[in-house]
Amino acid sequence: MQLTSAAIEYLRQKNIPFSTIIHPTNLTTLDEIARFRGQTISQIIRSLVFRYSDKDYVLVLAQAGNNVDWKTLRDTLGVRRITTATPDEVFRITGYITGSVSPFGLLQKIPVFVSRKILQEEIVSTGSGIPQVALVLLVKHFFQALEDYQLADF
Secondary structure (H helix, E strand, O other), rough: OOOOOOHHHHHHHHOOOOOOEEEEOOOOHHHHHHHHHHHOHHHEEEEEEEOOOOOOOEEEEEOOOOOOOOOHHHHHHHOOOOEEEEHHHHHHHHHHOOOOOOOOOOOOOOOOEHHHHHHOEEEEEEOOOOOOEEEEEEHHHHHHHHOOOEEEOO
């Protein structure tokens, strides 16, 4: 069976090398997920959607296990208030359900900020747009696949 999602099709169209990992639904902690993937927690990249005005959103890519510093994000965006997007907003903006959000193949073009710490990794995994399926890429291919992004220190 060949898996497909907007993220997977996006990577295929760009000829970006990647693999997929399908994991069972009984994995509930980051430690379990990382162990199953043969990775460290810092190699798992979370795609987090924040709202910073009535209709403006930003995607933040950060290592699992590391919190995003909200003050730094507000300062980076030049705003006084941010909130995490609701699951409905996440789906409307990205086309993906919460927990499977990929930074690739988004429905809407929104600013993307990437934690500079990700550059320290050789291989990373991220959401594929399909629950329980991760995309695995060399970090150089991960950044090659991102069309427009800004590095930040969260």
